[in-house]
Amino acid sequence: MIKISTVELYVIQMPLKSPFLTHLGAVKDREGIIVKVTNTDGLTGFGEGVAFSTPWYTEETVETCLHMLKNFLIPLLQKHPIEHPGELSVLFKSIKRNNMAKAAIETALWDLFAKSHLEPLSKIIGGTRAVIASGVVVATDSTAKALQQIENYLVDGYQRIKVKINPKQDYSFLSEIRKIYPDLPIMADANSAYSLKDIDRLKALDELNLLMIEQPLAHDDIIEHAVLQKEIRTPICLDESIVSFDDARKAIEIGSCQVINIKMGRVGGLHEAIKIHDYCFERGIPVWCGGMIEFGISRAHNIALASLPGFSIPGDISASSRFWDEDIISPEVTVENGVITVPKYPGIGFEINEKRLQETLLSKKSFFF
Structure with a gap:
């Protein structure tokens, strides 16, 4: 049994080094939830709630996650002790969606569980990679700025570039980048900016030899993506549409995509993410680990997830310095020669930078078991 003594919720906020721009808006400051679980032996595990302050990516926000954690998820855990973090998916089944809130505490328990077994x-979770390939996102409204960012990222060794697009900034934007970098692995992320009326616009991108186009159509769709995939050569990758194992299974069965982006927060935690990975791996569907402009704790969990054998495409797991002047973990995540070393220490393999955590702290609440 995982004998919990306390769960602590920290709400923190930190400015990004530069704004992260999409057609849905700009992120200049990142607010998030850090979950600390302590057991009766004094061991601690850390998780991170990756919802944003406003519901632009999913319906969840920092405030809704706090509400769910305080009033539903933590009380359930207080009443029903568990033996293994994977049991939370069953324990929390009575609560619809709210996946980012669920993942926040589930990932903390995975960290604690691994530490209690003295294992990374x-x-x-069955990871096989000693290092993982690192990709990065270009999110700007200027071709010149995009090219400058790409140049800097390639100097840093990143192996894959993702470019945010929308109907006002797609073919001409990407073609300028492709002219300068004819062989660079590039993918486009549309964040649901298109509809089936835009098929011709999306077909035009085929000639740019993109790795994939991520979530071109509605955030909750798999039907129309199947229609689109039959019309374009560029592989479609689903992101927002995949919030559960069943979503991934159905999307693959009807041909909605050729690639899946797995985000622990979006699907409800590490247990569900592993199920999706295993299903895709058995069927030869490539997967990669998406990013959420995370702090170091979620970044560390992503490194562990991406060590699984099916993660064959570089994910959005960049260095801590990509977004932050100083992260809340020590040592910070670094990229060397395009890869990140998978930690060999117990748990997520990083310590918490307590000084930085306190500097960024907005509020804290404790729950006793």
Whole structure:
């Protein structure tokens, strides 16, 4: 049994080094939830709630996650002790959606579980990679700025570039980048900016030899993506549409995509993410690990997840310095020669930078078991 003594919720906020721009808006400051679980032996595990302050990516926000954690998820855990973090998916089944809130506490328990077994989290979940390939996102409204960012990222060794697009900034934008970098692995992320009326616009992108186009159509769709995939050569990758294992299974069965982006927060935690990975791996569907402009704790969990064998495409797991002047973990995540080393220490393999955590702290609440 995982004998919990306390769960602590920290709400923190930190400015990004530069704004993260999409057609849905700009992120200049990142607010988030850090979950600390302590067991009766004094061991601690950390998770991170990756919802944003406003519901632009999913319906969840920092405030809704706090509400769910305080009033539903933590009380359930207080009443029903568990033996293994994977049991939370069953315990929380009575609560619809709210996946980012669920993942916040589930990932903390995975970290604690791995530490209690003196094993790295990557090994506990079956990871096979000693290093993972790192990709990065270009999110700007200027071709010149995009080219400058790409140049800087390539100097840093990133192996894949993702470019945010929308109907006002797609073919001409990407073609300028492709002219300068004819062989660079590039993918486009549309964040649901298109509809089936835009098929011709999306077909035009085929000639740019993109790795994939991510979530071109509605955030909750798999039917029309199947229609679109039959009309374009560029592989479609689904992101927002995949909030559960069943979503992934159905999307693959009807041909909605050729690639899936797995985000622990979006699907409700590490247990569900592993199920999706395993299903895709058995069927030869490539997967990669998406990013949420995370702090270091979620970044560390992503490193463990991406060590699984099916993660064959570089994910959005960049260095801590990509977004932050100083992260809340020590040591910070670094990229060397395009890869990140998977930690060999127990749990997520990083310590918490308590000084930085306190500097960014907005509020804290404790729950006793």
